[in-house]
Amino acid sequence: MIKAILIFNNHGKPRLSKFYEHYNEDTEQQIIRETFHLVSKRDENVCNFLEGGMLIGGSDYKLIYRHYATLYFVFCVDSSESELGILDLIQVFVETLDKCFENVCELDLIFHVDKVHNILAEMVMGGMVLETNMNEIITQVDAQNKMEKSEVSLTLFDIYS
């Protein structure tokens, strides 16, 4: 199970946070801060795994992260997930974002958090991996966006008719 997915930048500013277990807002912020603290002090050329320790619920959990330019993508998972599988998933996630936003950069994530959430929802559901095939994910996301657009024009049609 995936317990949390966090994206924050090099300064620890959260860009996306998705907790699959309930914490109150203060705890969530604290988790983000601590995770940032742990992850940011690690060198670039060390392994991508961190034993979570006290952070989110004990020794069974690991932090698996990747650093892309200005952003850290951190997944907190338990022992039923494979480390490399999750690394792969992060890669798929980032590539999907890249396709959906066309050359994704931090600004896209800043201004379109909702879209990022929608993409993520097609990959991970309730802490379990739903889909790992990038094409499949993009197809579904696109179909939903198309539907949204048609609704907008419909609204306009409604208004002006």
Added chain:
Amino acid sequence: MALKIVKGSIDRMFDKNLQDLVRGIRNHKEDEAKYISTCIDEIKQELKQDNIAVKANAVCKLTYLQMLGYDVSWAAFNIVEVMSSSKFTYKRIGYLAASQCFHESTDVIMLTTNQIRKDLSSPNQYDTGVALTGLSCFVTPDLARDLANDIMTLMSHTKPYIRKKAVLIMYKVFLKYPESLRPAFPRLKEKLEDPDPGVQSAAVNVICELARRNPKNYLSLAPLFFKLMTSSTNNWVLIKIIKLFGALTPLEPRLGKKLIEPLTNLIHRIMSADRSVYIPFLVARVRTKGESMSVLKYVKAMFVFVVKYLGLLAMSKILKTHPKSVQSHKDLILQCLDDKDESIRLRALDLLYGMVSKKNLMEIVKKLMLHVDKAEGTTYRDELLTKIIDICSQSNYQYITNFEWYISILVELTRLEGTRHGHLIASQMLDVAIRVKAIRVFAVAQMATLLDNAHLLTGNVQRKGICEVLYAAAWICGEFSEHLDNPTQTLEAMLRPKVATLPGHIQAVYVQNAAKLFATVLKSQEGNTDSTAAQETSQLMIDRLPLFVQSANLEVQERASCILQLVKYIQKLQQKDVEIAEEVIALFAGELNPVAPKAQKKVPVPEGLDLDAWINEPPSESESEDEQPRAIFAKEEPKHSRPRHTEVDEKELAKRREARKQEQANNPFYIKSSPSSQKVYQEAPGVEHIPVVQIDLSVPLKVPGLPMSDQYVKLEEERRQKDRADKKKKEKKKRKEKRSGRGKRHDSGPESEEDITPAHMVDIVTEEMPEVPSRISNTISPSTLWVFDDKKSSKHKKKKQKKEKEEKEKKKKKKHHHHHHHSDGGGEESVQNGTVEEEEPLPVSRDGPDQVNDIQGNLQDGSQVVVSVIFENKCDSFLKSMEFNVLDSLNSKLQRPEGSGPHDGLTVPFQLPPGQSNVCLFVIHYLLFVVVFPQNEDSSTHEKLDFKLHFTCTSYLISTPCYSDAFAKLLESGDLKCSSVKLEGVVMPFHHLLARICFRHHFSVVERIDSCASMYSRSIQDHHVCLLVKTSGQTVSIDAKCDEPTLLGNVLDEIKQTFSQC
């Protein structure tokens, strides 16, 4: 109607959308909180409108604010409204918001049931999809119960997109509503063979999660999974299946064998593809012999890859089942210990535990000790320490061939700064000394040195944890005092007044063992014709024990007064020239025999004895206030080895035996049975079955000169070589006699150790720690601060000395108390229990006490400084109690025990006989002190001394070791401001100069090359201060760098001042 909509949408154009909100927040970096609160007000307005579009927009913004840490639960109802919109766009926004902030205790969730049910059966697959995704995040037991059936029907939906989500969400439903598992399971099983790979993968996923909790129920699915494993090409599915098999194989051994072939194929297939990285966990999951062997070579190849971590993880899994196969990779793993990545180092440490053998233990531990010295973070260092002890002590010290080496390792570990594991080290010392008889001579010598240098361990508050070691040291020295070279000296060391600053339970051990030592000393001195020596010893006891009699700790007080009376009586007898040594020794006679922890179970309960019956009815109230004294002391009760009376009837005997065994079973010092203990319990049936642990002990033939653990490695090698040579010779002989030469490696049993007298042991510690100055003894130099001059003190005039306070570092500190863990029972309790002296001071012109202090930052807590104050009683009367108080100000506060008011003083945890001095450490959050000395002897007078402490800038520096590479990095970073100072006419040698800077200003030397040295320190607020000190002739130039220019200036000024004084 249309008009209203038009109006609404025109309004909408003026509302902020999410992008505007984000932009606004970015533009208001200064007053972000204020800006957001106005935004929230706007959002509240928007939520009140009827237009769903406006509402959805507001909810969307709230979702963003929730991520930033704002509580948005107040909008839960509006979120439900948006969720129930018929438009997909809004519905999606609503469900997203709900998934982010709804949880089980959100009450509006009850309202959603019907809406969700409607969405689930919507003709639009994306409506259903969004509902499922949302539900997966906030499903409650009620929702699960109500919707289980709807979801179950969705599992056979025509669209794979829905099937996939429905299957996956079933796991969440099972968790919340377990009753649904049974009816849903057949369908779930069906989905394993779904034509769509996504659905298949989801089903595998769910079953794997279920099987993790209870693998047994899923054994029947093994053939199905077996088929999937051979046919599937989806890596995700493969990983999950292999994880599942990992859980199943322990339950069904035949499965393992069956899996070898497909797994090896799989590995080969994957290895050739670019996904080579997946191997380790394939390895890890399936624990079959053949499989792990064939795969180890791939694991080894992994080290070439980036993924060392996973390789190590896999190895640790294999290690559990096949330790041998991993042991051959020892070098590889040791290399990983040098890795700069902490995750990898920790993993490697775990592996080491299983890899040690008699041969490589010393080598591995030596390596670990090097790491201990180098380690930077305390957590990693503590981890190393526990690992070293774990490794050495595993399975009853199975791998230790030389216990002298182990003791010296333990002694070396006591020198660690700031470790929390003093207790662990202490228990190891006790364990080894008690269980390994042959080591006692050596252990006692080592412990005596430790006691002698106790001030090094206790001198520093930061080392509180480590003083536990003294507990072990005192006990060992007392119990095995017959092995001591110079018992008088040790006795002297144990009765130093400084001991009174130790925690209560340690003091108690000190007192009791001082008595044991006293007995030994008496015995050795009584043989002499001159009886004065013996009388002097008694006098020493009588002089020093009163200090403990007045201790605040009950245990200490009780023991001390008891022993004091005893010694007084002995002294009386001595004056009459009566030989009493034998009798005194008899008080502490009796040997300790380790008993196995489970030995008690082997003894059958005698007939007619009801263990559950009360012997005495329990008192109505439990009186468990005094938890301080430990059970350990039970054993130290004077024992008489009295012959047993046979007249006592059988029942009584059994009862007694039972009671004694009960006591011993509860006694941590009775650990393992040894042959000698069997004799005692011969009558008890079944004692033969008590597991007797043979401690394999072979000792070096040579007495080591220096107890550095390293040398033991060399010694051990030599010894082994010699052994080997010996053995060869023997074998040659034996071959003729047709005896197998495979005896024990070493047969010079423990007896041979008895006559080894460690000659050089006493100077060891001092020899190795010359550069660590005893902070306290050095502070006595009068120049450090100020001394009260008794002549100046006049009647009715408070003594006062004002000193300018350093303003610079007086940044605001947190005002609340930090619970600094004092294990010091004595000092703190006395305040709570004793009376706090509040009377007006009666100023009496007397010789005032003498105080010198040293102020130092506290390593563990950045907002504290520790002040050590030396109290010296210069008058001729006895100071019965002293109180130490600080007037709290805005910037500083004395750390008081919990529960005392802000004006209460701290009672100094010792008393001062005339002419003596003692040290007390106080944790202060800075400022001014008042010491009250109620001088109580003849007239019960009180005197108050006012004084001020000078907090210099360097008081806030903490001497922190820094390595040259880290130092270089720091300098390169360019964040540091530079400044320099030149000192003329400094005549002292360079190393004195460095020592002075180190000592006075809490720096540590990073590197020294000829007449040039770099030094480092940091402030309690983590400002780095770097110095480069150069000397040529009488000129010393100091270049300093620091990230805080004011601090830098002040530090330099102080250094200048220090050297201008001399």
